[in-house]
Amino acid sequence: DTAVSQTPKYLVTQMGNDKSIKCEQNLGHDTMYWYKQDSKKFLKIMFSYNNKELIINETVPNRFSPKSPDKAHLNLHINSLELGDSAVYFCASSQDERAAGNTEAFFGQGTRLTVV
Amino acid sequence: GEDVEQSLFLSVREGDSSVINCTYTDSSSTYLYWYKQEPGAGLQLLTYIFSNMDMKQDQRLTVLLNKKDKHLSLRIADTQTGDSAIYFCAEKDDKIIFGKGTRLHILP
Numbered sequence: 748d749t750a751v752s753q754t755p756k757y758l759v760t761q762m763g764n765d766k767s768i769k770c771e772q773n774l775g776h777d778t779m780y781w782y783k784q785d786s787k788k789f790l791k792i793m794f795s796y797n798n799k800e801l802i803i804n805e806t807v808p809n810r811f812s813p814k815s816p817d818k819a820h821l822n823l824h825i826n827s828l829e830l831g832d833s834a835v836y837f838c839a840s841s842q843d844e845r846a847a848g849n850t851e852a853f854f855g856q857g858t859r860l861t862v863v
Numbered sequence: 864g865e866d867v868e869q870s871l872f873l874s875v876r877e878g879d880s881s882v883i884n885c886t887y888t889d890s891s892s893t894y895l896y897w898y899k900q901e902p903g904a905g906l907q908l909l910t911y912i913f914s915n916m917d918m919k920q921d922q923r924l925t926v927l928l929n930k931k932d933k934h935l936s937l938r939i940a941d942t943q944t945g946d947s948a949i950y951f952c953a954e955k956d957d958k959i960i961f962g963k964g965t966r967l968h969i970l971p
Contacts, residue, residue, distance in 0.1 A: 780958075780959070782961075787963070788900075788907075788949055788963070788964050788966075789963045789964070790951060790961040790963075790964070791961075792959065792961075793958070794960055795958055803958050837905060837906065839906075839959075848889075850957050851896070851908050851911060852896075852908070853908075854898075854905040854906040854907070855905055856904065856905045857904075857905050
């Protein structure tokens with residue numbers, strides 16, 4: 748009954764490959780996010796989706812493309828992987844910020860991507 | 864743009880209080896959060912404070928908010944070895960922005 752689950756937990760791949768990371772939340776939240784955490788543990792938002800609609804797209808290379816088939820899923824597809832893409836990627840979800848109450852973000856356990 | 868700043872390291876003796884400080888720039892933030900990340904794990908919400916509050920206490924945790932100075936602090940009383948982790952300050956307006964995290968190291 749994990750709230751936010753992402754797969755795979757570890758991903759090792761060669762430069763130039765295309766890979767996807769999947770994320771699912773069973774909390775009924777309307778907003779989902781992707782964050783990137785680099786080797787120094789700095790955490791930066793990449794994308795935010797609200798009800799399957801992209802609402803935030805930070806300065807992220809076009810090689811990164813989020814896909815939201817429904818509001819419970821936000822997958823991250825990465826084309827032509829580069830060494831600098833190596834990081835831990837966290838998926839998160841929260842209730843619609845326009846709703847009343849606190850909109851705490853719940854995080855997945857992270858996907859450690861290593862590009863060799 | 865929005866920015867959240869916090870010191871990167873803090874060392875505290877076991878049993879003492881830890882105080883982790885954070886400053887933010889977005890005055891329209893509605894909520895401010897403290898997240899904890901243990902080694903190899905995801906982020907876990909520790910506590911949060913609404914922007915119209917000055918203080919919130921939750922067991923060993925005390926959050927102080929100075930909205931005028933845009934300063935947030937987290938005090939952990941009677942620090943234990945299990946408190947060793949990275950603590951992220953975060954603010955929320957239309958999106959959640961995290962600080963770089965403070966690594967709390969517990970000295971015996």
